[in-house]
Amino acid sequence: xxxxxxxxxxxxxxxxxxxxxxxxxxxxxxxxxxxxxxxxxxxxxxxxxxxxxxxxxxxxxxxxxxxxxxxxxxxxxxxxxxxxxxxxxxxxxxxxxxxxxxxxxxxxxxxxxxxxxxxxxxxxxxxxxxxxxxxxxxxxxxxxxxxxxxxxxxxxxxxxxxxxxxxxxxxxxxxxxxxxxxxxxxxxxxxxxxxxxxxxxxxxxxxxxxxxxxxxxxxxxxxxxxxxxxxxxxxxx
Amino acid sequence: xxxxxxxxxxxxxxxxxxxxxxxxxxxxxxxxxxxxxxxxxxxxxxxxxxxxxxxxxxxxxxxxxxxxxxxxxxxxxxxxxxxxxxxxxxxxxxxxxxxxxxxxxxxxxxxxxxxxxxxxxxxxxxxxxxxxxxxxxxxxxxxxxxxxxxxxxxxxxxxxxxxxxxxxxxxxxxxxxxxxxxxxxxxxxxxxxxxxxxxxxxxxxxxxxxxxxxxxxxxxxxxxxxxxxxxxxxxxx
DNA sequence: CGTGGGCTTGATCTAGTTCAACTAACGTGG
DNA sequence: CCACGTTAGTTGAACTAGATCAAGCCCACG
Numbered sequence: 001x002x003x004x005x006x007x008x009x010x011x012x013x014x015x016x017x018x019x020x021x022x023x024x025x026x027x028x029x030x031x032x033x034x035x036x037x038x039x040x041x042x043x044x045x046x047x048x049x050x051x052x053x054x055x056x057x058x059x060x061x062x063x064x065x066x067x068x069x070x071x072x073x074x075x076x077x078x079x080x081x082x083x084x085x086x087x088x089x090x091x092x093x094x095x096x097x098x099x100x101x102x103x104x105x106x107x108x109x110x111x112x113x114x115x116x117x118x119x120x121x122x123x124x125x126x127x128x129x130x131x132x133x134x135x136x137x138x139x140x141x142x143x144x145x146x147x148x149x150x151x152x153x154x155x156x157x158x159x160x161x162x163x164x165x166x167x168x169x170x171x172x173x174x175x176x177x178x179x180x181x182x183x184x185x186x187x188x189x190x191x192x193x194x195x196x197x198x199x200x201x202x203x204x205x206x207x208x209x210x211x212x213x214x215x216x217x218x219x220x221x222x223x224x225x226x227x228x229x230x231x232x233x234x235x236x237x
Numbered sequence: 238x239x240x241x242x243x244x245x246x247x248x249x250x251x252x253x254x255x256x257x258x259x260x261x262x263x264x265x266x267x268x269x270x271x272x273x274x275x276x277x278x279x280x281x282x283x284x285x286x287x288x289x290x291x292x293x294x295x296x297x298x299x300x301x302x303x304x305x306x307x308x309x310x311x312x313x314x315x316x317x318x319x320x321x322x323x324x325x326x327x328x329x330x331x332x333x334x335x336x337x338x339x340x341x342x343x344x345x346x347x348x349x350x351x352x353x354x355x356x357x358x359x360x361x362x363x364x365x366x367x368x369x370x371x372x373x374x375x376x377x378x379x380x381x382x383x384x385x386x387x388x389x390x391x392x393x394x395x396x397x398x399x400x401x402x403x404x405x406x407x408x409x410x411x412x413x414x415x416x417x418x419x420x421x422x423x424x425x426x427x428x429x430x431x432x433x434x435x436x437x438x439x440x441x442x443x444x445x446x447x448x449x450x451x452x453x454x455x456x457x458x459x460x461x462x463x464x465x466x467x468x469x470x471x472x473x474x
Numbered sequence: 475c476g477t478g479g480g481c482t483t484g485a486t487c488t489a490g491t492t493c494a495a496c497t498a499a500c501g502t503g504g
Numbered sequence: 505c506c507a508c509g510t511t512a513g514t515t516g517a518a519c520t521a522g523a524t525c526a527a528g529c530c531c532a533c534g
Contacts, residue, residue: 064376066376066377066380067380068380068384068385068471069471070472072384072385073384074379074380074383074384076376076379076380077376087369087373088365088366088369089365089366089369090369090370090373094373094376094377095373095376118362121358121361124358124361124362124365125355125361127365128325128326128361128364128365128368129325129326131365131368131369131372132324132325132326132327132368133327134372135368135371135372135375136324136327136331136332138372138375138376138379139301139303139313139314139331139332139375140303140331141379142311142313142375142378142379142382143303143304143305143311143313145379145382145383145431146311146382146431147305147309147310147311147431148305148309194382194383194384234305234306235307
């Protein structure tokens, strides 16, 4: 069980599902919830297992993935702070959830969580909104996987990452170079973009040679020319 | 507005969202809903337009699609009777919705529909369940688009279609040959599977030559050896 | 009959994979 | 503090699944 104060100082208190609840109501959730840390590379939920838990990301990044029976793997989504984790209303987990970085979560047993949801229409409504957004995102990813070239995928990925995490020190907008550390290895990027490690590496090299990005260290990326990168991401007609 | 009797004889009354409502409550929806037919190839919603309507499929099949700025297209989902159509809580439509077959719909103006939803928790709950299912389906499709071979995609597609529409006269299970008409052209199949027309055609020919399927007419397919087709759909390790 | 859309089939091309070597960074224990 | 093994990343050469380009085919419909 969570301590009564846990949520007051929670980083995502006002962005996650729980923002639908008053401090009073939150007590109900606290009674069934548990704080937990998942270390990088650890797996929280295995695809095919009984769906016994769900969670909310407090800090860190998770990946959602599936694979074919002969082991080809694909990451089907990333989960960031305030995102909801897990399936509801189904007895088996459809996807594997594992940590890309050390991640803090609020974990709930699924069935009791569904009950809380049932009793709090506003929370259920918020979850519906988020699920719609996730569906839209997934469908956009389908276009990427089916029709975009390797260059477009890598460029688009960098832009997305820059928007997500490159703005922490927020160099505002404009074209000033932005630097950030990728939370994913080349292999993880490849799995997300539906490519191979080699192709991701080659595309990054090409962008570097073209002067559009710099790669100051293995994990860091500097976007030197955002407009050009946008051009590569959407290699227009 | 719909006639008071419209729903009583509705084919999807007990499977669609409205199954969450009593006949009484349905009156509210009827007041804002309209029956409408969309002819094959007609488009109900254009991606990027204001999101003014949503709908429930009563009969027929719709496709959901997007495209890149230079015109590469991808179908991201099919909608069957009882499925919910359209986005909610967003002002612009994210995808184009068009008819693969002549389709009957119950169309609602979006904002009033959201209001009804808001007042009927059970209906909102049902929509949440369906949206979760749609999300899971979309993610499965991502694996297909990113990692499956052309043969696996076509074989899997035929199996899915057979389950959907080949079971109308229901030859039960077993391996008796099943015949059905594809509601999609080769081009539409290609757009759905992330392939080209030629590749789809060639894969169908290969399956025919292998004796796994027959193609009695342009649109009809006979599955002669389901087990073999399943083998091709999941070309294991 | 002829015309056109949907389909098939063949020949060629290419983006991205695969296989293979090599290099850079990192941490561990001597 | 440095050798050393390990893991992540890069780069090159060869290969291939599927795309692209290009005829033809087949039936439906005027």
